[in-house]
Amino acid sequence: xxxxxxxIPFAQLTKLLKHFTSKNDTRPALKYIYHDGxxxxxxxxxxxxxxxxxxxxxxxxxxxxxxxxxxxEIAQCSxxxxxTSRLFPTQFESEIKIMDINEFLTIAKxxxxxxxxxxxxxxxxxxNYITVRFEKxxxxxxxxxxxxxxxxxxxxxxxxxxxxHCLELLKKMDKLSDDSITMNIAGRLRPIYFNKDGxxxxxxxxIRVY
Numbered sequence: 001x002x003x004x005x006x007x008i009p010f011a012q013l014t015k016l017l018k019h020f021t022s023k024n025d026t027r028p029a030l031k032y033i034y035h036d037g038x039x040x041x042x043x044x045x046x047x048x049x050x051x052x053x054x055x056x057x058x059x060x061x062x063x064x065x066x067x068x069x070x071x072x073e074i075a076q077c078s079x080x081x082x083x084t085s086r087l088f089p090t091q092f093e094s095e096i097k098i099m100d101i102n103e104f105l106t107i108a109k110x111x112x113x114x115x116x117x118x119x120x121x122x123x124x125x126x127x128n129y130i131t132v133r134f135e136k137x138x139x140x141x142x143x144x145x146x147x148x149x150x151x152x153x154x155x156x157x158x159x160x161x162x163x164x165h166c167l168e169l170l171k172k173m174d175k176l177s178d179d180s181i182t183m184n185i186a187g188r189l190r191p192i193y194f195n196k197d198g199x200x201x202x203x204x205x206x207i208r209v210y
Contacts, residue, residue, distance in 0.1 A: 006176060007055045011072070016172055017042045018069035019165040020049050029079040032066040041084055047162045048084060048191075048203040049169060055176055055199070087203060089186040089193055094125060094151035096183040101174050105167040107132050107143045112160040114141040120157040120207045125149065125185070134160075147183075156188045156206045166194060166202050173200040 014033060022030035022044040033042045040051045053059060060067070060074060068075040098104055111121045115134045121141075124131040129144040170181055176199050184193040194202040 007057045008172065008176065009058045010056050010060065011058060013040070013051070013056060013172075014067065014069040014072070016165075016169045017049060019168075020044060020047050021069060027079070029066070029077055029081045032068055032075050032077060034081040035061070035063075035065050035067065036081070037062075037064050041081065043082075043084060043203075046159065046205050047166055048087065049166075050084065050088075050201040051173070052198065087191065088201060089184070089190060092151065092184040092186050092193075094149060094154055094185040096125065096130070096150075096185070097148040098130075098181045098183055099146040099148065101167065101171050101181055104130065104145045105164070105171050107145055108160070108163045108167050110143065111141055112164050114139075115160050117161040119160055120209060121160045121163065122155060122157050125154045125156075127153065130183075151185075154185060154188060156185070156192070157209045158192070158204055158206055162204055166204050169200065169202060170194055170196065 017033050017040065020042040021032065024030070030044055033040055035053065038053065040053060042049050066075045066077045111132045111134060115121060115136060119134065122133045124133060127149050128146060130147050131142060131144040133142045173196055174181060177196065179197050182195050184195065189206055189208060191203040191205050194204070
């Protein structure tokens with residue numbers, strides 16, 4: 001059972017969701033945060049967040065709308081927002097309980113500084129740990145955080161910057177309830193599904209590395 005302890009102001013949330021929007025003009029709808037009447041939805045096609053609105057305060061409207069987080073205003077957009085609910089997987093090879101989201105985020109930020117914004121870092125999922133690893137010019141970055149794993153051990157690669165954005169949002173939303181954060185993996189090239197029940201759903205697309 002979810003026990004909500006507090007809410008989050010809309011303006012505070014949009015600062016984090018801005019990182020999930022696209023800067024590409026070819027799909028104008030993805031430049032905005034979309035409210036479908038029940039959830040805030042935002043994606044740049046690499047990361048996606050879906051947040052129920054019931055615990056968001058100072059909401060600008062109860063109707064459907066597009067919101068421009070750069071101009072901080074409701075926007076007009078003639079393009080229909082893509083259907084995203086079908087993207088969330090329901091069956092997993094690995095279900096992971098993250099024990100310390102603050103530690104995971106700290107490690108991800110350190111890895112991002114080590115590798116640069118657009119480089120892929122390796123996530124090694126073992127029985128007791130997620131290890132974040134990267135080798136660059138003979139130097140190796142490798143740190144780990146504790147988890148509880150139900151399922152298969154695996155390895156995958158993710159964009160270091162996108163990983164940080166996802167974990168920053170999870171850290172902020174983690175304060176809204178006492179439920180655990182889970183990280184669910186359906187396959188090495190399927191979206192990683194972060195979930196805090198009733199609070200936030202996040203997808204992070206892995207990178208194919210040869």
